[in-house]
Amino acid sequence: MTEKPDQVLVGREEAKAFVVALLEASGVSKRNADIVAEGLVQADLRGVESHGINRIPSYLARIRNGVLDPRAEPALKQVTPVVAQVDGNNGFGFPAAHLAMETAISMAQTFGIGMVSVKHSNHFGMSAWIVRQAVDAGMMSLVFTNSSPALPVWGGKSQLMGVSPIACGAPGGDNSIPFILDMAPSVAARGKIHKALRRGEKIPEGWALDEEGKPTDDPESALKGVMLPMGGPKGSALAIMMDVFSGVFSGSAFAGGVTGPYDMSKPGDVGHFIVALKPDLFMSLDEFKQRMDVFYHRVVESDKMAGVERIYFPGEIEQRTEERRLKDGIPFVQAEIDALNAEAERLGAAKIQQML
Incomplete structure (x- = not known):
């Protein structure tokens, strides 16, 4: 698979240095x-552009509007030997979630399990990057978060629940890849609607309803309406589960109270719930890895349905995309590059460097 010829390619280091600046x-x-x-x-890099550096303009707008504190530092409180809480202090969600997983991993290394709740946080991007933090440390993990209202509860018509991702992971064996699951309880992640709006693209019907409750392929109308849950009442119940564990349990906002990253009216008050587990609690690490190898190969080598060329393990498509983009660069459309460079001009920083 190759990127579209009309896209602009940016290297990993250039993209990261630009964001840091x-x-x-x-x-x-x-x-x-x-x-x-x-x-x-x-x-x-993993192809989840809806949660990539194009989020920066909205993050910086929240700083300028005084609803996100750029200087805030997450604060850690140990509750029991295997339980801790992080107060995000209305700073970026990324450092708060990173500290939470770092703490959970440390507790799990000693006690087999570590659980950390995060309150008063903000959007932390793609959940898979926090899962990967655990995988890289040889740990299994669960990563939950809640988010701003975008989804109706089953049988309702108004925005109440967030399109909150469910994420988990486990290290792979010597002849397989890690298991990394990161999915929204809606038919599509809301970030994909924002991405389509940025790029002037339509969205598939079946993703969302407009304000009148009618199916729409227009991203602007979709953002004014509601996302549709996957599997009907099942997706709705999963969204409620995310809010119970991330919002109610942590002390953060819940049931429609979270403020989204594109809303400049007040702090986000997002909650997260993070768990790390040692994979060798019930068997040796070697045996666990061997079992993961067997599991992986049974999945990808299973009989295919008509028209399917290959079966992928969860996270495998993203891993392959990352391998390609590390070599070839990250693709952006020119409108996205222009929006990012406008932020650089506003701050007196260097513009993003494109690959030649």
Whole structure:
């Protein structure tokens, strides 16, 4: 698979350095800017452009409007030997989630499990990058978050629940890849609607309804309406589950109270719930890896339905996309490059460098 010829390619290091410069110019510490930039660029590398560096203009707008504190540092409170809480202090969600997973991993290394709740946070980008933090440390994980209202509860018609991603992961064996699941409880992630709006594209029917409750392929109308849950009442129930564990449990906003990254009216008050587990709690690590190898090959080598050329393990398509983009660059349309460079001009920072 190759990128479209009309797209502009940007290298990983160039993209990350660009984001770091914008964030530092906006008052974010170097350490936190690195964490935010890494999370965003990982999303672009994995093909999840809806959660990549194109989020920067909305993040910077929230700083300018005083509803996100660029200088905030997440604060950690140990509750029990295996439970902790992080207060995001209305800073970027990325450092808060990173600290939460780092703490969960540390507890799991000693006690087998670590659980961290995060309150008063903000959007933390693609959940898979936090799952990957655990996988890289040899850990299994669960990563939950809530988000701003975009989805009706089943049987309702108004925005109440967030399109909150469900994410989890486990290390792979020596002859397989890690298991990384990151999915929204809606038919499509809301970020994909924003991406289509930025690019002047239509969205597939079946993703969303407009304000009148009618199916729409117009992203602007979709953002004024509601997203549709996957599997009807099942997707709605999963969205409620995310809010219980991330919002109610943490002390953050819930049931429609979270403010989204494109809303400049007030702080986000997002909640997260993060768990790390040692994979060798019930067997040796070697046996676990061998079992993951067997699992992977049984999945990808299973009989295919008509018209299917290949079966992929969860996270495998994204891994292959990342391998290609590390070599060839991250694709953007010119309108996206122009929007990013407008932020650089506003802050007196260098413009994003495109690959030749």
